Amino acid sequence: MLSAWARTVRGGRALERSMSSIVELPKIQDFGVENEPVLEYRQGSKERAALVQELQQTAAVTEEVPIVIGGKNIKEGEPRYQVMPHDHSKKIAKFYYASEKTIQKAIKVSVDAQERWDRSPLQERVRIWQTAAELMAGAYRQKLNAATMLGQSKSVVQAEIDSAAELIDFFRFNVYFLKENAKYQPISENPSVTRNSLRFRGIDGFIAAISPFNFTAIGGNLAYTPALMGNGVVWKPSDTALLSNWRIFNIMREAGMPDGVVNFVPADGPTFGRVITTSPNLAGINFTGSVPTFNWLWNEVGKNLKHYHNYPRLIGECGGKNYHFVHPSADVQTVVNATIRSAFEYCGQKCSACSRIYVPKSLADAIKHGLLVERAKLKIGDPTDFKIFSAAVIDDKAFDRITGYIKNAKNNSKNTIIGGGEFDNSKGYFVQPTIIETSDPHDKLMTEEIFGPVLAMYVYDDCDVDKTMALIGSSTKFALTGAVFSKDKNFLQKALQELKMTAGNFYLNDKSTGSVVGQQPFGGGRMSGTNDKAGGPGYVMRWTSPQSIKETFVPLTDIDYPYMRD
Numbered sequence: 399m400l401s402a403w404a405r406t407v408r409g410g411r412a413l414e415r416s417m418s419s420i421v422e423l424p425k426i427q428d429f430g431v432e433n434e435p436v437l438e439y440r441q442g443s444k445e446r447a448a449l450v451q452e453l454q455q456t457a458a459v460t461e462e463v464p465i466v467i468g469g470k471n472i473k474e475g476e477p478r479y480q481v482m483p484h485d486h487s488k489k490i491a492k493f494y495y496a497s498e499k500t501i502q503k504a505i506k507v508s509v510d511a512q513e514r515w516d517r518s519p520l521q522e523r524v525r526i527w528q529t530a531a532e533l534m535a536g537a538y539r540q541k542l543n544a545a546t547m548l549g550q551s552k553s554v555v556q557a558e559i560d561s562a563a564e565l566i567d568f569f570r571f572n573v574y575f576l577k578e579n580a581k582y583q584p585i586s587e588n589p590s591v592t593r594n595s596l597r598f599r600g601i602d603g604f605i606a607a608i609s610p611f612n613f614t615a616i617g618g619n620l621a622y623t624p625a626l627m628g629n630g631v632v633w634k635p636s637d638t639a640l641l642s643n644w645r646i647f648n649i650m651r652e653a654g655m656p657d658g659v660v661n662f663v664p665a666d667g668p669t670f671g672r673v674i675t676t677s678p679n680l681a682g683i684n685f686t687g688s689v690p691t692f693n694w695l696w697n698e699v700g701k702n703l704k705h706y707h708n709y710p711r712l713i714g715e716c717g718g719k720n721y722h723f724v725h726p727s728a729d730v731q732t733v734v735n736a737t738i739r740s741a742f743e744y745c746g747q748k749c750s751a752c753s754r755i756y757v758p759k760s761l762a763d764a765i766k767h768g769l770l771v772e773r774a775k776l777k778i779g780d781p782t783d784f785k786i787f788s789a790a791v792i793d794d795k796a797f798d799r800i801t802g803y804i805k806n807a808k809n810n811s812k813n814t815i816i817g818g819g820e821f822d823n824s825k826g827y828f829v830q831p832t833i834i835e836t837s838d839p840h841d842k843l844m845t846e847e848i849f850g851p852v853l854a855m856y857v858y859d860d861c862d863v864d865k866t867m868a869l870i871g872s873s874t875k876f877a878l879t880g881a882v883f884s885k886d887k888n889f890l891q892k893a894l895q896e897l898k899m900t901a902g903n904f905y906l907n908d909k910s911t912g913s914v915v916g917q918q919p920f921g922g923g924r925m926s927g928t929n930d931k932a933g934g935p936g937y938v939m940r941w942t943s944p945q946s947i948k949e950t951f952v953p954l955t956d957i958d959y960p961y962m963r964d
């Protein structure tokens with residue numbers, strides 16, 4: 399007969415049962431999940447009328463945006479303004495930078511709130527997330543879109559796929575993924591003797607969510623997915639996405655989010671970075687933005703390691719030098735249309751935007767002609783004009799950086815501007831979609847992230863397909879998105895192997911942008927980030943510190959092993 403000890407180690411038949419389980423498995427209502435439909439905004443549609451009205455209302459005021467810590471509004475220091483990038487004389491939001499002391503206060507409030515919040519039933523959190531998703535899809539859809547169009551200079555469709563569809567999808571899908579992940583429970587060989595379970599806990603401390611300007615949805619995901627998993631969060635939104643991010647924060651409050659769990663803390667980037675990385679309570683950084691900023695944060699964490707209670711989780715989704723590689727067998731029209739969209743939608747300010755294209759000599763004339771014809775048709779202007787293709791770049795710094803590349807190209811004999819090249823910042827930060835052909839595949843136009851409407855093109859000899867394909871991975875450290883265009887299945891097979899490490903999101907005969915939550919989980923490798931795949935099932939798991947629990951229901955009656963008594 400097995401001893402009680404052995405029975406609890408390996409299971410076995412229970413002779414007596416003194417207790418039952420006290421661990422409750424998460425109860426989360428089952429529901430299906432679908433992507434939020436992208437509305438069309440046709441002339442005469444209800445959604446268009448509602449959006450126009452909301453654009454007028456949003457443009458008519460400069461909204462006050464406070465710092466919010468533990469539910470309390472704080473306004474301190476000199477006021478700052480978020481302006482409309484396409485008309486920088488217009489202020490859309492007035493906000494304040496949190497001081498070091500205020501950031502420290504936000505950390506304390508988040509750490510205190512975490513303990514209570516982590517004890518709240520998962521089902522209650524799920525209810526809040528679902529309510530928020532409904533509010534975003536309904537009553538507040540156009541408020542979110544208007545703030546994104548005016549504040550971040552997005553066209554109607556670019557706002558709709560971001561601040562409506564993607565944001566709503568993040569809220570619905572992360573709940574779905576949480577539920578799916580919670581289905582796994584460890585083996586209990588004989589549950590009346592011992593029962594094993596796994597529960598999700600938040601991480602002991604606080605999570606700093608640091609979001610970029612270019613996607614409203616990313617701000618919502620970075621701040622609220624750690625919160626869904628039981629964490630306290632200090633959210634630093636980007637100065638240039640402030641109003642749309644503020645609207646998300648308020649929707650969450652209306653949906654029932656308790657005060658103090660997520661704290662809204664606009665701040666100077668380096669000040670915020672210094673304060674969070676020197677706090678012993680730092681449990682994680684959820685960052686999306688540029689490589690230099692993430693590298694700086696990672697270094698600071700390294701320097702401070704001995705002060706922390708945890709190893710902070712570092713999630714950073716960073717920049718790219720995304721490519722379109724065209725094989726001689728490619729369909730020219732597909733290449734042209736996909737490239738125009740990928741390179742120039744939202745002024746090339748998607749991290750996934752194509753900014754280098756490799757074209758075989760045999761197709762070069764046709765592709766250049768197609769790109770130039772389509773480029774000339776693009777209307778660039780005020781995003782409230784429903785006919786525009788794209789609007790202004792985000793701010794003066796972006797304008798100077800992008801036009802710096804264009805000016806440089808004008809003075810470099812290896813580079814020829816074949817389309818665009820004009821810019822004007824007198825009213826808004828406008829840069830015309832620009833195509834530059836270079837004879838040097840290592841030129842900085844082909845290797846550095848420009849993050850603007852500038853497409854670099856390199857024409858290769860058809861016989862050099864393999865050699866040119868090898869340049870994709872060897873000429874930059876980025877590996878975010880990439881696309882290959884070919885009608886030759888054997889070549890596509892080869893590209894799948896040869897280019898495996900060059901992109902976290904890889905497209906065959908499609909543009910390098912436009913990933914959808916739940917369809918193409920997003921993120922890059924190499925220096926493009928930690929590739930934690932936002933919009934995929936593993937992302938929620940990065941924000942939990944799971945606990946394994948073993949419960950034993952029979953008394954432990956002896957210490958010896960049976961063989962000792964033989």
Ligand SMILES: NC(=O)c1ccc[n+]([C@@H]2O[C@H](COP(=O)([O-])OP(=O)(O)OC[C@H]3O[C@@H](n4cnc5c(N)ncnc54)[C@H](O)[C@@H]3O)[C@@H](O)[C@H]2O)c1
Nearest residue numbers: 609610611635636667668671687688691715716717718749
């Ligand atoms: N891989 C992805 O999923 C993804 C998605 C969107 C954007 N991006 C990348 O983001 C970049 C564009 O966004 P951006 O211009 O807002 O990036 P950024 O790095 O300038 O800023 C990102 C955030 O970091 C803050 N910040 C700046 N310095 C800081 C510091 N020292 N400590 C702490 N926070 C600091 C900023 O204020 C902002 O909130 C591009 O490189 C783009 O490719 C990547």
Ligand SMILES: N[C@@H](CCC=O)C(=O)O
Nearest residue numbers: 748749750911912913920
């Ligand atoms: N998910 C978006 C990119 C987000 C980064 O900016 C896309 O795939 O285009």
